[in-house]
Amino acid sequence: MEGIVLAIQEQRLRPGSKLPSIRKFAQNHRVSLFTVAEAYDRLVARGCLNAVPNAGFYVRGHVTEDVSGEQAAPEFDFDAHLLLHKVFQPLGMELRPGIGLLPEDWLDSEGLLRGLRSLAREEPTQFGNYGQSKGNPRLRGKLADRLADAGVAATPEQVLLTSGASQALDLAVRYFVQRGDPVFVDEPGYTHLFLNLRLQGARLLGVPRSADGLDLERLEELAREHRPKVFFIQARLQSPTGTSLPLATCHRLLQLAEKYDFLIVENDIYADLDTSGQLLLANLDQLARVIYIGSLSKIIAPALRVGFIAAHPELIKELVPLKIVSGLTSSELTETLALDILLQGRQRKHVRQLRERLSEAHETVARRLEAAGLELFHEPRAGLFLWARHRAVADSTQLAKQAKEAKILLFPGQLFMPDGRNVPWTRFNVAHSLDEQLYTFLARLNER
Template identity: 40%
Template sequence: MDLGIDRQALVPVVQQIVSAVAEWIRRDGVSPGTRLPSVRQLALDNLLSQSSVIEAFERMVAQGVLAARPGSGFVVAPPTALTEGHWYEGAEREWGAFADNPLGELKLGCGWLPDAWRESDDISYAIREVTRTDTGGLFNYSTPLGLASLREQLLKRLSRMHIVTSLDRILTTGGASHAQDLLIRTLLRPGDSVVVETPGYGNLYRQLAFHGVRLLEVPRTRAGPDIPALEALLQRHRPRCLFIHSLYHNPTGTSLNRAVAERLLELAGSKDFLIIEEDVYGDLQHAGCTRLSALPHDDRVIYVASFSKCLSSALRVGYLSASTTLIEQLASLKTLTGFGTSRFAEAVVATLLANGTYRKWVQRLRKRLSIEMAATLQVLEDEEWEVFAVPAGGMFVWARPGGGDRSRLQACARRLGVLLAPGALFNPGGEPSDWLRINVAYAADQRAQAFFRALGPARSTSTILKTTSK
C-alpha cells in the first residue's frame, strides 16, 4: 500500500498515515474485518519507521476506525465502531464539519470554537456554585418560560442591546435550533412560504423542509438581504416570515447595515410578514451594529439567540423575545413537547452572567478572534483567494481559491487532513459551489496554512496534482 507520504509537508507523518488509511477505507469501501498490511511491510514499502506506523494504527484503534486482532495485526473495524456516537453538522459525511471527529482531521469549516479555546475552569466553578446553592436545579423541571433568574439576566442583556422587551416576552429554549423549531411549528403550516437568505444556515433549510414549508431564496449581499431581489419576490409571493442573520451571518460573516434594516422593516409592515432574527454570533461584536430587534418594529421582529456557540455546545441554552401572545403559544408547545428546558443548565448560565464571567470571557474571545481574522484574511490575500467580504468580526470568512476545480480542492483537503464545509451545505438545494466557509479559529493550524498555499493561483494545478498524487 502506497501511503503517499510527503516528508516536505507540514502535516506530521503519523497524521499522514492516519489520513491515507482512512481515505483508502472510504474511497474503496473496504469491508469491516479486512486485514491491513503488516506494520513491518507497510513501513518497508513507504520508508517509514515501524514505530510511526504503530502509533498511527493505535490512534485509529482508539478512534474506532481500526481494531487490533492478537496474532493477526490490524483490521478495519465494524460499522458500529466507525459511526457510533459521531454527530456532524449537515448530516452528510462528505460535508465534513464533524463535531466528533474520529480521524483527527482539522475541522476548518466547522461552526464552533476549538476545544483548546474553551475556559472550562469558569464553567466548572459555576457548576459547583449551582450544586451548592440551588439543589432544586439538580432534580426539578424548569418553569414554562424558563428559569426566572436567567430571564432576569437576559432582560438586562437585551436592554444593553437597546432591545425593548420584558420578562413575560422572554422564553428560554434548548439552543437556537430549538427556538427555530418552536417558531416553525407555531407560525407555519405545510405549503406556507418563507424567505431565506442564500447562502445561509443549512440546518434551518432542513427544519423548514421537514415541515413542508416552501423556501423563497433571496441572495445575501455584503449589507444584508438583496433588497431589489426581495422586493421582486414580494410582488409574486406572500411569505409568512423572513429568516435572517443580522450580525456575522453564517456563512459569509457579513453584517446588516442600517439602510437595509430600515427597508426590511418597511417591507415587513407593508407586505405583512414576520422577521425572525437569529443572533447566535452577536456577542462577538466589536463596535456599533444594527439589529432589527433594536429598531421600532411593532412586534414584527422575533429575536433568537443562544449561548451554545460562544460558551458551550453542551450547555444547550438559548432564548427568544417576542410578543406576549406568541410567547404564551410557544411556552405551551415547549411544555407539551419536552416538559420545558434544563433548569440545571439554565442555572449555570445565569450564574456566569450574574458574576460577570461570561462578559469577561467574551471580551477575551473577541480579541483572540480579531487577531485570527486579520491573520487569515492576510494569508488569503497573499495566496490570491477571493473573499466575499471582509467581516467586521465573528469567526467566519466566505472565500474561494483563485484556481483549481472542486474535485481537486477536496482531494487536496483530504490529503492534508483538512475537513471542509463547501458551499453546497449553505444552498437550499445543495447546488455545488466553489465557496467555502472558513472558521478563523482553526486557520492558524499548519494544515490550514498548507491548504491555503496549495490552492494559490500560481500553484493551484501543479501543487494540487503533486499533493494528491502521492
C-alpha cells in the same frame, strides 16, 4: 477495576462467570466493602458486569480495548446531512477549519468550572421538579436586562428559554410554517434551519446576501410574487459569509415586511462577538414584527444548550405549549449554571478578550488565504467566519474532497445553499484556520 477488565480481556474470566460477593472480595483482598461495591457498580455501568438481584455479579462479555494510534477516516458525503448527523464527530480529521464552534481553549473554562462548583453546592431538592415552562425566572430577567442594554424594551415575560437556539428556531418553524408555505431564508445561510424547514414541507426562497448586506430588489420581487409569511435571517455576523446588515438595509427590510405583511425571525446567536454595537432588527422594531433568537451556548460552552426567544407577549404565550409538547421544560440545571456564570462578572472581560483574539485571527487568516490564491467575499474582522473561494476551483465540493484526503475537513458552499447547488465558496472558521497544515495543503493544491 483494571484487574477485572484485564481478566475479562484475557478470557481468564469468561462471559457468565460469577464474581466473588462484595463481602468475600473485601475479606480476601483486605479492602473496604464500600470500595468493592463502588468498583463493581462502575464495572456494571461500563457494561463489563451484570448485576443479578439476589444472585450477585456476573461477567457480561468481552471488553473492547481502547484503540489508539491512527485510524482511517470514516466515509461520508459532502451533503446537508453531513452537518446534521456527523459534524460533531471527529470524523478522523486532524483539522476542521469550517466547523461552527470555538476551540475549547478559547472558551471561558474557568468560569464554567466555577459555575459547576457552585451548582454542586445546591440542594438536590432544588432540581426535584421539571422547572418552569418558560424557564428559570432569574435568567429570563437577566436576559431581559441584556436586551434593554441593547435598546430592546422587553420584560422577563417576553423571554422564553429553550434548549439552545436550535430549539428556539424549531419552535418558530413549527409555529409559523405549514406544508407548502413559501419562506424567505438567507442565501447562503444556515443549513440546520434549511433542513428543519424542508422537514416541515416549506418552499425555501433564497434572498441573496451581498458583501454589503442583502439584495433588497430580489427580496421585493419574491415578496410580490410569493407573499411569504416569514423571513428567517441572521442580521449580523452571518454564517457562512460573516456579513452584517447596514442600518439602512435594516430599515428598508422592515418597511418591506410591513408592506408585504411578513414576520422576521432574527437569529442573533453571534451577538456577543459583534464589536460594532450595531442596532438590531429587534431594536428598530421593538419586537412588534420581529421575533428575536439568542444563545448563551456559543460563548460559554456549546454543551450548555441554553437559548432563548424574545417576542411579543401574546406570541410567547402561544409558543409555550409547543415547547411543553416537544420537551416539557428546558433544563433547570443548565439554566441555573448559565445564570451563575453570568453573575460571576467574568463574562464581560472574557468576551472582550475573545473579540480581540478573533480580530487578530481574522487578519492573519485573511492574509494567509489571499496569499494562497483565495478571494474573500467580505472581511468582517469580527465573528467566526470568512467566506472564500479559490480562483482555480469552480466547485468547492471538489476542494473539500481533496482536503479530506489530507485529513482536513472543509465545509463546501453547497452545504449552505437553500437549493443545495454547487458553488465555488467555502466557509472558514478563523479560530480553526491558524494551523500551518491548512496552508501546506493549499500550497500543494496551487502546485497541482
